[in-house]
Amino acid sequence: MLEIKHLSFAVEDESAGKEIIKDISLSIPDGKLIVITGPNGGGKSTLAKLIAGIEKPTSGQIIFNGEDITGLSITERAKKGIAFAFQQPVKFKGIQVLDLIRLAAGRELSIADACVYLSMVGLCAREYISREVNASLSGGELKRIEIATVLARKSLLTLFDEPEAGIDLWSFSNLIDVFQKQREEIADRSILIISHQERILNIADEIVVLNSGVIEKQGG
Amino acid sequence: MELNSIQQYLLREIADIDGEIKGAYNIRSDSMSIGRQSTENVEIVSKTGVSGMDIFIKPDTKGESVHIPVVMTQSGLKETVYNDFFIGDNADIEIVAGCGIDNCGNHDSEHDGIHRFYVGKNAKVKYVEKHFGSGEGTGKRILNPVTEVYMEEGSTCEMEMVQIKGVDDTSRKTVAELKAGAKLIVRERLMTHGLQQALSDYAVSLNGEGANADVVSRGVARDDSYQKLDLKIVGNAACKGHTECDSIIMDNGKILAVPALEANDVDASLVHEAAIGKIAGDQIVKLMTLGLTESEAEEQIINGFLR
Ligand SMILES: Nc1ncnc2c1ncn2[C@@H]1O[C@H](COP(=O)(O)OP(=O)(O)O)[C@@H](O)[C@H]1O
Numbered sequence: 001m002l003e004i005k006h007l008s009f010a011v012e013d014e015s016a017g018k019e020i021i022k023d024i025s026l027s028i029p030d031g032k033l034i035v036i037t038g039p040n041g042g043g044k045s046t047l048a049k050l051i052a053g054i055e056k057p058t059s060g061q062i063i064f065n066g067e068d069i070t071g072l073s074i075t076e077r078a079k080k081g082i083a084f085a086f087q088q089p090v091k092f093k094g095i096q097v098l099d100l101i102r103l104a105a106g107r108e109l110s111i112a113d114a115c116v117y118l119s120m121v122g123l124c125a126r127e128y129i130s131r132e133v134n135a136s137l138s139g140g141e142l143k144r145i146e147i148a149t150v151l152a153r154k155s156l157l158t159l160f161d162e163p164e165a166g167i168d169l170w171s172f173s174n175l176i177d178v179f180q181k182q183r184e185e186i187a188d189r190s191i192l193i194i195s196h197q198e199r200i201l202n203i204a205d206e207i208v209v210l211n212s213g214v215i216e217k218q219g220g
Numbered sequence: 221m222e223l224n225s226i227q228q229y230l231l232r233e234i235a236d237i238d239g240e241i242k243g244a245y246n247i248r249s250d251s252m253s254i255g256r257q258s259t260e261n262v263e264i265v266s267k268t269g270v271s272g273m274d275i276f277i278k279p280d281t282k283g284e285s286v287h288i289p290v291v292m293t294q295s296g297l298k299e300t301v302y303n304d305f306f307i308g309d310n311a312d313i314e315i316v317a318g319c320g321i322d323n324c325g326n327h328d329s330e331h332d333g334i335h336r337f338y339v340g341k342n343a344k345v346k347y348v349e350k351h352f353g354s355g356e357g358t359g360k361r362i363l364n365p366v367t368e369v370y371m372e373e374g375s376t377c378e379m380e381m382v383q384i385k386g387v388d389d390t391s392r393k394t395v396a397e398l399k400a401g402a403k404l405i406v407r408e409r410l411m412t413h414g415l416q417q418a419l420s421d422y423a424v425s426l427n428g429e430g431a432n433a434d435v436v437s438r439g440v441a442r443d444d445s446y447q448k449l450d451l452k453i454v455g456n457a458a459c460k461g462h463t464e465c466d467s468i469i470m471d472n473g474k475i476l477a478v479p480a481l482e483a484n485d486v487d488a489s490l491v492h493e494a495a496i497g498k499i500a501g502d503q504i505v506k507l508m509t510l511g512l513t514e515s516e517a518e519e520q521i522i523n524g525f526l527r
């Protein structure tokens with residue numbers, strides 16, 4: 001269970017400060033799939049970064065399974081079971097897909113085991129396993145590898161930031177199945193997806209609309 | 221051939237040698253040849269007058285390898301060694317060189333290897349060279365390799381040159397001359413730390429139609445180390461040349477990249493890329509979200525970069 005309490009985040013903007021997240025409170029109960037949607041620039045990615053520890057809030061608290069994690073580093077939060085698939089995947093020179101999946105899994109996965117995660121996101125695993133995670137891959141390929149990597153973490157709480165971007169329709173259906181299965185696999189695992197896609201909104205237990213840094217609407 | 225533990229360690233680091241070596245080889249340890257084997261197609265002969273060897277690879281040799289590692293374990297040794305490779309037409313050969321210096325004393329140890337390659341028509345060479353230093357002494361470990369490559373028509377040469385650890389001072393010079401249709405691929409990896417200095421200088425001349433060179437140097441300078449990279453390609457015919465200098469700086473590391481292109485033929489097409497910077501913040505953040513600490517993340521990023 002993740003509880004966000006009165007969370008705010010502001011940045012220095014020229015002269016005045018700019019508040020991007022404004023006093024948000026939100027709970028993500030165990031076993032639930034929450035979808036956050038809303039207009040571009042509404043603060044969705046920023047909220048995900050605050051949960052993962054990439055940004056530090058100006059005020060407010062983040063409680064994960066009863067523990068206040070507001071002061072914890074990215075690494076510590078990852079170890080406690082928070083995983084985050086970025087909206088914009090990161091490229092690495094020389095690091096191969098297999099390396100990244102192994103790092104994510106935190107152990108020496110066999111090639112066959114690593115391939116399972118690539119297949120889940122609709123990639124022909126053998127073709128990709130030893131590719132470098134660099135600019136030679138297309139945006140859609142990088143995005144799927146990003147998702148596969150996060151799936152390999154088998155985390156308690158997984159954040160997906162616009163997973164549908166750059167993914168074709170066929171793979172997208174598979175992706176929906178992956179999300180569904182992930183929920184069934186472990187009862188108390190929860191998922192937070194940032195998305196504009198109707199089909200993802202349709203499988204949500206709860207939809208949260210974030211606009212200008214505040215929750216505009218919330219419901220099942 | 222009896223090897224002590226330091227010799228074994230160095231050979232493993234520089235040439236992946238663990239036990240028996242297949243094919244032709246010469247192992248040089250503290251200025252002496254301690255093991256040599258020629259084969260039907262690869263003949264290794266000592267030079268007279270200077271230290272070093274002539275290595276003859278017969279035309280049409282296929283799928284063979286030559287290992288010529290050098291190890292130094294005595295502090296204060298300084299040597300210059302000349303090795304010439306004569307690679308016959310149509311031969312296909314892998315050459316594994318490399319030098320490991322273990323210096324536990326307080327005198328400088330230095331190995332200057334001058335390697336010349338005469339690559340015959342349509343021959344293919346894969347050359348792998350690893351440089352490595354170890355030992356706790358205050359004496360420096362110094363390596364100044366000179367590599368000259370003369371390529372006949374249609375030949376191919378792929379060179380992988382790596383210096384990852386423990387070499388205090390290095391000045392590398394690589395010269396290549398390519399005739400028509402020859403292709404040179406260079407992959408250099410340099411990592412410096414502490415107070416180390418590394419200079420690497422390339423001069424590649426593309427002299428024949430269709431000659432092609434691709435020289436990529438990746439470096440990481442940590443602590444107070446310094447690297448200077450001089451990459452020059454000269455196009456004297458309808459040819460293609462590409463150089464890339466890609467470097468990461470950390471701590472107080474400093475890197476100077478001096479790329480140069482010279483086109484003396486209107487159909488020469490030469491491209492150069494260079495980038496120096498610290499590790500991208502989003503790369504570290506990504507790996508931290510996978511549970512790595514900041515320093516573990518840096519290590520992974522650098523290992524990948526220098527792979
Ligand atoms: N570190 C930052 N510095 C300045 N502005 C930022 C920063 N992070 C986000 N923003 C701004 O905050 C707003 C919300 O961004 P974001 O969370 O990416 O929105 P969304 O994901 O909903 O499209 C945008 O106007 C963006 O430009």
Ligand SMILES: [Mg+2]
Nearest residue numbers: 044045046087
């Ligand atoms: Mg966003």
